[in-house]
Amino acid sequence: MATSYETFEYDVLVIGAGGAGLRAAIEASAAGVSVGLVCKSLLGKAHTVMAEGGMAAAMGNVDDRDSWKVHFADTMRGGQYVNNWRMAELHAKEAPSRVHELEAWGAVFDRTKEGKISQRNFGGHRYPRLAHVGDRTGLEMIRTLQDHGIHQGITVHMEWTIVTLLKDGDRIAGAFGYDRERGRFKIFKAKAVVIASGGLGRAFKITSNSWEGTGDGHSLAYHAGAELVDMEFIQFHPTGMIWPPSVQGILVTESVRGEGGVLRNKDGKRFMYDDIPDNYKSQTSTDPEEGWRYTQNDKNARRPPELLTRDHVARCINREVKAGRGSPHGGVFLDISWIKEKIPNAPEHIKKKLPSMYHQFMQLANLDITKEPMEVGPTTHYAMGGVRVNGDTQMSSVPGLFAAGECAAGLHGANRLGGNSLSDLLVFGKRAGEFAAKYAKENPNVQLNDAQIEEAAKHALEPFEHGAAEGGSADGPYQVQHELQNMMQDLVGIVRREDEMQKALENLQKMKERASKVAVYGHREYNPGWHTALDLKHLLTISEATTLAALERKESRGGHFREDFPDKSTEDAKMNIVLKKGPDGKMQLRREPIPPMPEELKQVIEEMSK
Amino acid sequence: MSTVTFKIWRGDKESGKLVDYTTEASEGMVVLDVVHKIQATQANDMACRWNCKAGKCGSCSAEINGKPSLMCMTRLDMIPIDKPVTIQPMRAFPSIRDLVTDVSWNFRVKKKIKQFKPRPPDAPDGTWRMQQEDVDRVQEFRKCIECFLCQDVCHVLRDHHKHEEFIGPRYLVYTAALEMHPLDTEDRIPELKEAHGIGYCNITKCCTKVCPEHITITDNAIIPLKERVVDDFYDPLGWLWKILRPKG
Numbered sequence: 036m037a038t039s040y041e042t043f044e045y046d047v048l049v050i051g052a053g054g055a056g057l058r059a060a061i062e063a064s065a066a067g068v069s070v071g072l073v074c075k076s077l078l079g080k081a082h083t084v085m086a087e088g089g090m091a092a093a094m095g096n097v098d099d100r101d102s103w104k105v106h107f108a109d110t111m112r113g114g115q116y117v118n119n120w121r122m123a124e125l126h127a128k129e130a131p132s133r134v135h136e137l138e139a140w141g142a143v144f145d146r147t148k149e150g151k152i153s154q155r156n157f158g159g160h161r162y163p164r165l166a167h168v169g170d171r172t173g174l175e176m177i178r179t180l181q182d183h184g185i186h187q188g189i190t191v192h193m194e195w196t197i198v199t200l201l202k203d204g205d206r207i208a209g210a211f212g213y214d215r216e217r218g219r220f221k222i223f224k225a226k227a228v229v230i231a232s233g234g235l236g237r238a239f240k241i242t243s244n245s246w247e248g249t250g251d252g253h254s255l256a257y258h259a260g261a262e263l264v265d266m267e268f269i270q271f272h273p274t275g276m277i278w279p280p281s282v283q284g285i286l287v288t289e290s291v292r293g294e295g296g297v298l299r300n301k302d303g304k305r306f307m308y309d310d311i312p313d314n315y316k317s318q319t320s321t322d323p324e325e326g327w328r329y330t331q332n333d334k335n336a337r338r339p340p341e342l343l344t345r346d347h348v349a350r351c352i353n354r355e356v357k358a359g360r361g362s363p364h365g366g367v368f369l370d371i372s373w374i375k376e377k378i379p380n381a382p383e384h385i386k387k388k389l390p391s392m393y394h395q396f397m398q399l400a401n402l403d404i405t406k407e408p409m410e411v412g413p414t415t416h417y418a419m420g421g422v423r424v425n426g427d428t429q430m431s432s433v434p435g436l437f438a439a440g441e442c443a444a445g446l447h448g449a450n451r452l453g454g455n456s457l458s459d460l461l462v463f464g465k466r467a468g469e470f471a472a473k474y475a476k477e478n479p480n481v482q483l484n485d486a487q488i489e490e491a492a493k494h495a496l497e498p499f500e501h502g503a504a505e506g507g508s509a510d511g512p513y514q515v516q517h518e519l520q521n522m523m524q525d526l527v528g529i530v531r532r533e534d535e536m537q538k539a540l541e542n543l544q545k546m547k548e549r550a551s552k553v554a555v556y557g558h559r560e561y562n563p564g565w566h567t568a569l570d571l572k573h574l575l576t577i578s579e580a581t582t583l584a585a586l587e588r589k590e591s592r593g594g595h596f597r598e599d600f601p602d603k604s605t606e607d608a609k610m611n612i613v614l615k616k617g618p619d620g621k622m623q624l625r626r627e628p629i630p631p632m633p634e635e636l637k638q639v640i641e642e643m644s645k
Numbered sequence: 646m647s648t649v650t651f652k653i654w655r656g657d658k659e660s661g662k663l664v665d666y667t668t669e670a671s672e673g674m675v676v677l678d679v680v681h682k683i684q685a686t687q688a689n690d691m692a693c694r695w696n697c698k699a700g701k702c703g704s705c706s707a708e709i710n711g712k713p714s715l716m717c718m719t720r721l722d723m724i725p726i727d728k729p730v731t732i733q734p735m736r737a738f739p740s741i742r743d744l745v746t747d748v749s750w751n752f753r754v755k756k757k758i759k760q761f762k763p764r765p766p767d768a769p770d771g772t773w774r775m776q777q778e779d780v781d782r783v784q785e786f787r788k789c790i791e792c793f794l795c796q797d798v799c800h801v802l803r804d805h806h807k808h809e810e811f812i813g814p815r816y817l818v819y820t821a822a823l824e825m826h827p828l829d830t831e832d833r834i835p836e837l838k839e840a841h842g843i844g845y846c847n848i849t850k851c852c853t854k855v856c857p858e859h860i861t862i863t864d865n866a867i868i869p870l871k872e873r874v875v876d877d878f879y880d881p882l883g884w885l886w887k888i889l890r891p892k893g
């Protein structure tokens with residue numbers, strides 16, 4: 036009966052059309068294999084389009100002291116040394132070529148006076164390193180890849196969603212999904228699958244992520260037997276919009292601070308100067324004047340504390356608010372308008388450097404950022420954790436299953452530096468595409484298993500059968516989703532505690548029960564209620580993974596902050612937390628020692644910390 | 646808090662009608678928030694597209710009280726809410742369901758336009774040199790978020806259905822971005838005139854007015870392209886424009 040579903044066959048199937056998926060598809064296709072690309076939204080609308088600040092690559096165009104070594108050391112320090120060092124090394128070495136490649140495909144970056152690609156300052160990067168286009172770098176990147184990719188013979192299936200991966204024994208064999216428009220089931224048979232499904236911010240109430248960020252890829256891979264790692268590390272970006280309520284969570288790019296924006300509490304104090312972590316002291320300015328010069332590219336100046344890593348800035352904001360020194364709507368002030376004291380024509384300068392921020396606040400908050408400070412607070416932004424992959428090939432523990440981009444883990448460790456994601460997508464998207472193609476060429480055909488497909492189809496249709504009448508007594512999908520988001524925000528959010536997380540685990544069990552019974556109505560065509568119901572499984576899986584890992588890590592590090600263990604532990608510094616589905620279907624957790632770093636890399640870090 | 650009534654078009658490929666929904670709205674809400682609220686509480690199966698909720702992805706295009714707009718960037722205090730607010734899908738494209746239209750034609754059109762072809766690199770390390778002034782214009786065009794609102798409002802597509810003969814303002818902007826790219830070496834002028842139908846545009850500027858990215862589609866993209874076509878061929882409207890346009 037399975038044969039009655041429309042079936043497509045590719046050497047490589049790529050799930051996701053953000054930066055990572057597009058780059059993987061382009062590479063695989065260039066290697067001469069057949070490639071299919073599936074995405075939940077229209078082409079060009081993935082999360083990547085929203086990225087603002089830029090992509091990090093040590094090209095040294097603005098400051099020639101930069102090199103891969105400095106970038107590598109910055110990434111490891113930012114990730115607090117639990118990163119996959121091999122990925123950090125490859126990323127730092129290969130990012131410049133990946134950026135140049137984008138230019139060869141038509142991207143138009145902002146320029147330096149010498150006509151090279153300009154680079155800007157960002158938190159945790161020692162030198163100006165982010166190639167950018169105003170504050171719409173993600174748009175430039177996704178459009179360039181899209182416009183190049185459509186001429187490479189890749190077959191694109193837009194507005195299709197994968198709900199389960201298919202296997203042939205231990206090997207990956209393809210995927211099962213539906214098209215949004217008609218709600219019909221589709222089968223993909225593929226020798227290799229690349230997951231590039233992005234993040235999971237939608238597990239939390241306040242997030243910068245779109246509806247797509249439901250951790251599908253993390254969950255698909257997990258249920259197919261792959262390992263997840265670093266799931267406790269979630270990045271809460273320090274500056275999200277907080278007012279009016281309907282825009283809560285929408286990102287305010289770090290470039291505002293990179294261009295000289297400062298954080299103040301309600302007393303007008305620049306509170307970031309009060310708390311500078313020891314390992315950043317030598318790189319951070321002690322007086323505001325020096326900090327300002329840094330943002331204006333004075334090579335002898337050190338960075339202002341507003342540009343410390345995101346985890347730290349987010350916690351400082353949290354502290355100010357809790358201490359009653361916050362802004363009227365429960366955040367702090369971010370002010371860029373003050374630079375008029377420093378430069379002539381400041382309003383024009385701000386509009387040129389931060390056009391979409393200007394626009395965003397004008398339209399959504401009726402506030403002119405060239406005249407007034409913004410109100411900001413932390414927002415769930417990025418998942419450092421994800422599918423555990425081999426650093427060189429991006430293959431997971433399931434043969435033939437690859438992952439790249441935000442849904443893969445390793446590069447960023449406990450905390451990602453801004454700008455390191457866009458470059459991550461290119462470097463590891465390319466590698467995933469390359470090695471998936473190689474795998475497909477070197478391995479025999481796969482067999483699909485009808486029983487797996489029927490099981491998946493039956494499961495996907497269940498929500499329609501749960502007493503589906505409008506106004507019936509069963510939960511609706513949105514109800515469960517909202518409750519889950521509220522709970523994760525409250526109990527497993529920016530500040531964590533043993534008892535609260537235990538409670539979250541209990542609640543998750545109950546919610547799983549409820550999720551398996553949610554009812555949807557209407558028919559299968561473009562039915563968002565149904566899709567929300569199917570996404571719940573993913574949200575619950577990743578919420579459980581995050582909570583379990585966060586309970587296990589009894590220390591504070593990067594994006595993971597434990598009120599009951601506020602310090603770093605030397606024991607936990609040496610391990611990653613790995614999760615895998617056990618034979619009984621339960622989530623199993625394992626502490627895995629971090630492999631020792633090779634001498635050369637250790638030396639690089641030592642050299643750079645001088 | 647205030648009460649608002651939305652008349653939202655519900656239907657599919659064959660038929661549809663406006664359905665009234667009344668709900669509470671709070672300070673700062675945008676039209677998309679209200680649509681989402683209705684979706685979550687009164688109409689779980691109501692179809693609409695969105696992603697970024699910040700005017701960056703171009704997914705949530707619709708006609709609000711008849712005006713092609715992004716739902717996520719239209720604050721309730723920018724429109725009269727003492728009367729019911731009408732929300733309809735873009736009318737220049739076939740309907741799929743509710744507020745979702747079939748925009749696949751746009752993706753097919755783009756594929757027909759010759760892709761970027763750079764000159765050889767300027768520096769031995771394989772990189773190029775360009776001055777900021779030389780890329781400003783192209784960067785304006787590259788701000789496009791592919792919301793297709795300009796396509797929706799253009800009478801050549803909306804009223805005259807010339808989808809087979811005319812690529813529409815979005816793809817004239819796209820062509821202009823390629824043609825004016827300092828590194829590009831391809832020539833797209835012959836097909837602009839023939840297959841891409843630039844002559845259909847009679848410079849009404851409606852597209853420029855709805856562009857949420859404030860791209861000056863007509864003045865900066867279409868007219869210069871028309872001029873290039875005139876230089877190569879003969880196009881009466883473009884020619885007339887060249888003569889009548891105030892210089893400087």
Ligand SMILES: Cc1cc2nc3c(=O)[nH]c(=O)nc-3n(C[C@H](O)[C@H](O)[C@H](O)COP(=O)(O)OP(=O)(O)OC[C@H]3O[C@@H](n4cnc5c(N)ncnc54)[C@H](O)[C@@H]3O)c2cc1C
Pocket residue numbers: 050051052053054055056073074075076081082083084085086087088089090091172173195196197198231232233234243244247251252286416417439440441442453454455456457458460
């Ligand atoms: C507002 C904002 C600003 C940012 N700014 C920056 C920045 O300046 N610099 C930086 O480096 N990073 C930035 N980031 C982070 C960065 O944008 C993301 O981490 C990155 O774009 C993720 O890319 P991706 O390719 O992994 O996935 P995405 O771009 O998220 O794409 C995921 C793709 O997978 C598809 N997909 C998901 N699930 C399924 C499924 N079940 N079936 C089929 N398809 C599926 C989706 O449809 C989509 O096409 C920012 C993020 C946000 C939200």
Ligand code: SF4
Pocket residue numbers: 798799800801813814845846847848849850851852853863867
């Ligand atoms: S100016 Fe040309 S492209 Fe723009 S709406 Fe008018 S006719 Fe259409």
Ligand code: SF4
Pocket residue numbers: 703788789790791792793794795796814815818855856857858859860862
């Ligand atoms: S040119 Fe403007 S209106 Fe047209 S698709 Fe692009 S952003 Fe939308």
Ligand code: FES
Pocket residue numbers: 694695696697698699700701702703704705706715716717718
């Ligand atoms: S949701 Fe992205 S533009 Fe409106």
